[in-house]
Structure formats: C-alpha cells, structure tokens
Amino acid sequence: MAGLTADTLREDYLTRLDEAMRGLPHGVATDIRAGILEELQGLDADATAARIARLGDPVAIAREAQAELPAGAPTAVAATVPQTPDARPAPTSTRGFAIAAALTLSFGGIVVPVVGWFVGAVLVSLCSLWNTGEKIVSIVVPFVVGGLSIIVISTMITVSAWESSDSASGTGNPPAVNNPLLPAWYDMIWVGIMGVGILLIPVSGLWLLWRLRGRTAR
Known part of the structure; x- marks a missing residue:
C-alpha cells in the first residue's frame, strides 16, 4: 500500500465493505459503515492501513453481522457478485x-x-x-x-x-x-x-x- 493516501485507502475499504454488506438489512449495513468510517476518519496513511488490517476482511465483517441477525433475516450476498450497471441508489440515500x-x-x-x-x-x-x-x-x-x-x-x-x-x-x-x-x-x-x-x-x-x-x- 506504499504511496497510497489515507483517503484512497479509506474509500477503497469502504467500497469493498459496501459490496460485502449488500445483502444485509439496510439499517444494519448503514450503522456498521458509519461506525467504521468514524474509526478511519482523521488518520494518516500508515495509521489508516494499520486500522484496516485490524478491522479485517469486509466479507468477514458482513458474515459476522449476518450471523448475529435473527432467524429469517436475508442472506448476505457474496462480495464477488458485481453490481448491475443500471442499479441506482434510493433517492433518500443520496x-x-x-x-x-x-x-x-x-x-x-x-x-x-x-x-x-x-x-x-x-x-x-x-x-x-x-x-x-x-x-x-x-x-x-x-x-x-x-x-x-x-x-x-x-x-x-x-x-x-x-x-x-x-x-x-x-x-x-x-x-x-x-x-x-x-x-x-x-x-x-x-x-x-x-x-x-x-x-x-x-x-x-x-x-x-x-x-x-x-x-x-x-
């Protein structure tokens, strides 16, 4: 990750996290993302990389969150599933x-x-x-x-x-x-x-x- 800025590292990690959590209930995914974003705010590149390493793979985070959901909750979608080109975010999430x-x-x-x-x-x-x-x-x-x-x-x-x-x-x-x-x-x-x-x-x-x-x- 040498040469990457803190912003680049953070946005790349959050993008992968969004992909991994796409199958989670929206409120759960939003809260997890907001908490991780707060942890990464204000850090330099080295500290950001270290914090990301401690947080772990976004897929593992999504899987752990899915396991804590009550029975009958939707199954998480794998992070490797590509987003359809015509998908649009909900107006209230822009x-x-x-x-x-x-x-x-x-x-x-x-x-x-x-x-x-x-x-x-x-x-x-x-x-x-x-x-x-x-x-x-x-x-x-x-x-x-x-x-x-x-x-x-x-x-x-x-x-x-x-x-x-x-x-x-x-x-x-x-x-x-x-x-x-x-x-x-x-x-x-x-x-x-x-x-x-x-x-x-x-x-x-x-x-x-x-x-x-x-x-x-x-």
Whole structure:
C-alpha cells in the first residue's frame, strides 16, 4: 500500500465493505459503515492501513453481522457478485437528498415558519446517510429546547403579572420606576432563552452537513 493516501485507502475499504454488506438489512449495513468510517476518519496513511488490517476482511465483517441477525433475516450476498450497471441508489440515500434535508431543517422555518422546520425534520428522518442517534440529536434537541423556552417564558410572564397585580392592589411592594428605554431584567432573560432555541435550529442542520462528510450513496 506504499504511496497510497489515507483517503484512497479509506474509500477503497469502504467500497469493498459496501459490496460485502449488500445483502444485509439496510439499517444494519448503514450503522456498521458509519461506525467504521468514524474509526478511519482523521488518520494518516500508515495509521489508516494499520486500522484496516485490524478491522479485517469486509466479507468477514458482513458474515459476522449476518450471523448475529435473527432467524429469517436475508442472506448476505457474496462480495464477488458485481453490481448491475443500471442499479441506482434510493433517492433518500443520496448526498443531494441529504444536503437538501439538512438545509431545509436549518432554514425551512425561516422561509415558511414552523411548517418549514417540520418538513426538514421529516426529510432528515427519511435520509439513510445519518444514523438514528444523529437524527434524534438534530431534531429532538432544538424541539425540546424550544419547548422549554416557551415554558420558562410563560412562567416569567405569569410571575411578572402577579407581581404587578400585588403592587397595584397595595398588598405588595410598590412597583419600581423603570426607564422605558431600557429592557427589564426578565425581558433580557426570555429574549436570551428564545435566542438560544432559535439558534439551535440552523446549527443542528449545519451539524448534520458536517457529519455527512465522506459518506456516499449506497
């Protein structure tokens, strides 16, 4: 393997791995490929060659994965079976679909508020180039943070209304005189929380694009 670059070694190994795993269930093959790709990322040529040697023959990896499947699962196709020239990857497994899904998740809500984000979330969930964990992080985290932001903001508004009501009825402290040109403390807090929730939406899609590097359609 002298003279070969790390990228060449990695892509050659992944190509042989894809061929060997063609008969495995798609989700299983995708997870195995993603895990091996992560192991090979960032290594130089020598380290890549050494890691590939430790990983072993792709056919053996596919055979081991097949053996761990429950009874009745499809039989793995031998790596020597050539791919038919007219075979085409599923649309949801292409890089173009993945890029469009990530960008829709990031900016769809700006073009069409709320609905655009949900469309992006559906497209991301359909794409097979990301594993389940990546999809959960990119979709659920902004959704949860946004929901918590709404709860916190609603609570602060309610507390502020109570304080104003007590002051007006004479049962609480007299209201402080605030400068109308300056935001109140609770305004700054809820704006900050809302800003974090909004910022996480485009960041999650851009993170998916970063995770997409080096992955190819299967």
